[in-house]
């Protein structure tokens with residue numbers, strides 16, 4: 001699949017009727033005004049949609065009944081629908097969301113003792129073409145709208161109703177390259193972090209990029225933004241360009257320089273996600289190069305043993321199949337990085353028994369149909 005990240009991704013067709021789900025506060029105030037209502041009615045709409053996560057006009061009981069009826073007649077309130085949910089033995093649940101145009105994306109709910117983490121998609125498919133990734137083999141179909149991004153959060157929180165006192169973390173590590181859809185991502189970020197909306201603190205939201213340097217630079221210019229993670233996965237340009245084609249445009253040196261320039265706040269670190277693939281990225285020499293790369297800017301390293309699934313490899317060229325590393329090597333690399341003074345953790349891909357790699361469940365469902 002030829003990578004196409006150098007041009008904007010296709011956009012969703014405009015909805016046939018206005019849809020309040022996903023509108024920001026100025027849009028909701030304008031919507032209220034179009035019904036002859038004062039601006040504070042727009043603020044009430046915002047609170048109902050995002051603070052309360054209401055999904056039906058009948059839930060807005062503070063509104064006079066005639067207003068609710070007029071809204072229901074003229075304005076939709078539609079979030080992405082959960083079409084399919086697949087729980088895993090580790091407690092996580094992978095959801096497939098149906099979009100208005102019949103396309104599908106996926107998100108994952110991961111409950112932990114002290115937090116809830118939601119893994120979100122940012123695009124339908126992906127232009128980046130990483131050879132180890134199920135989504136990469138789909139190509140890019142289109143960007144998600146801000147409503148579709150926020151809608152994944154609303155749908156999963158309403159479905160699982162996690163305890164209010166347990167903080168919610170959001171990670172954009174599902175389908176798509178979030179920095180290839182930065183405009184809609186940041187519009188969604190505004191709603192997700194608004195204290196009158198979903199009120200998720202910016203430091204609890206992380207976007208993971210494959211290394212789109214133009215997007216990293218744009219993200220760094222926002223005064224308020226999510227945290228940044230880099231999906232690194234190899235330590236030589238030869239290996240990284242082979243598995244992540246974006247490296248042929250912005251190589252490791254360009255990436256390190258962009259991350260060293262990235263305006264981090266006090267105490268903030270870039271997360272380096274490093275998938276360990278046997279014979280590709282898991283040598284001790286890889287570990288030493290990884291440590292040298294990571295020390296060029298404030299960072300922390302997540303080592304992720306590869307989650308084997310069918311159908312990956314460098315496509316038409318064929319022969320390379322990826323495999324998980326030996327456990328002893330995972331431990332050795334973890335010690336090497338820790339001895340180098342780096343914060344390091346080993347992360348297991350959750351939901352491995354239910355097609356846990358990004359894009360894998362949607363692809364499997366499509367294949368079954």
Ligand code: SF4
Nearest residue numbers: 126130133136176210
């Ligand atoms: S790993 Fe991420 S950036 Fe790469 S193809 Fe998959 S979804 Fe896209």
